[in-house]
Amino acid sequence: MWRIIGLERNTSQMNMAIDHAIFEAVGNGSSPPTIRFYRWENGGISIGRGQHWSIVKLKDCRDANIGCVRRPTGGNALFHDAGDFTYSVAAPNALFSPKSDGKPQVNIAAYREICSWIIAALEKSGIRAEISGSNDVIADGRKISGNAQ
Numbered sequence: 001m002w003r004i005i006g007l008e009r010n011t012s013q014m015n016m017a018i019d020h021a022i023f024e025a026v027g028n029g030s031s032p033p034t035i036r037f038y039r040w041e042n043g044g045i046s047i048g049r050g051q052h053w054s055i056v057k058l059k060d061c062r063d064a065n066i067g068c069v070r071r072p073t074g075g076n077a078l079f080h081d082a083g084d085f086t087y088s089v090a091a092p093n094a095l096f097s098p099k100s101d102g103k104p105q106v107n108i109a110a111y112r113e114i115c116s117w118i119i120a121a122l123e124k125s126g127i128r129a130e131i132s133g134s135n136d137v138i139a140d141g142r143k144i145s146g147n148a149q
Contacts, residue, residue, distance in 0.1 A: 001032050002032060002033050002034065002035060002091075003031065003032045003033070003034040003035070004034070004035050004036075005022075005034065005035070005036040005037065006037060007037040007038065007039065007085075008037075008038050008039070009038065009039040009040070009041050010038060010039075010040075010041055011040075011041050011042070011044075011067050012040060012041075012042075012043075012044030012045070012046070012066075012067025012068065012069045012080070013067055013069055015038055015040065015044070015069070015086070016046070016069040016070065016071065016072070018036070018038075019036070019071070019072060019088050019090075020072055022034050022036060022088070022090045023072050023090045025090075026090040026091060026092070027090075031090075033089075033090065033091035033092065033095060034088075034089070034090045034091070035087060035088070035089050036087065036088045036089075036090075037085070037086070037087050038086050038087075038088075039082065039083070039084060039085065039086065040067075040080040040081070040082055040084055040086070041082065042065050042066060042067065042082060043066050043067075043079065043080055043081050043082045043084075044066055044067040044068065044069060044079075044080045045061060045066060045067070045068045045069070045077060045078065045079055045080070046068075046069050046070070046071045046077070046078050046080065047068070047069075047070055047071065047076075047077045047078075048070075048071055048073065048074045048075040048076060048077070048148065049070060049071060049072060049073060049074055050074055051070075051076070051077060053068075055077055056068055056077060071148070073148035073149055074148045074149065075146065075148035078146075089110075089114055091110075093107050093110065095110075096109040096110035096113050097109040097110070106149055107149060108134055110149065111134050111135040111147055111149075112131065112134075114147060115131045115135065115136075115137050115145070115147065116131075118137050118145050119131070119137060122137075122139065122144075127139050129144065135147040135148070
């Protein structure tokens with residue numbers, strides 16, 4: 001059984017705090033796998049877990065009231081407009097790949113499964129999309145969804 005958290009809008013800091021809490025709860029077994037949908041109050045910049053803060057002009061972000069946070073996932077720095085629609089999925093690797101040993105690793109099966117959900121939802125809205133590479137969704141030749149683990 002999956003838990004779904006409906007669309008909400010929070011500050012950058014609150015969005016990442018919630019994602020971290022969900023990740024921990026799913027990881028320790030106190031929460032079922034969870035899908036969460038959210039938007040960014042005042043927009044924000046998120047950097048991947050392995051990136052250095054020096055890639056962001058923090059003072060300029062503070063002056064513009066743009067929150068800066070570190071994601072629990074990898075990937076590059078992203079600017080999130082206040083209108084961006086974001087989701088996070090926290091689930092054990094074994095749900096996507098039964099042979100997983102449970103260790104943190106890139107799980108291509110998880111990317112494929114989650115991207116297929118996005119593509120199916122977009123199709124219901126009349127948008128034709130497809131997977132590009134291992135973890136992006138494109139429509140009309142433009143990336144509309146990136147994913148990181």
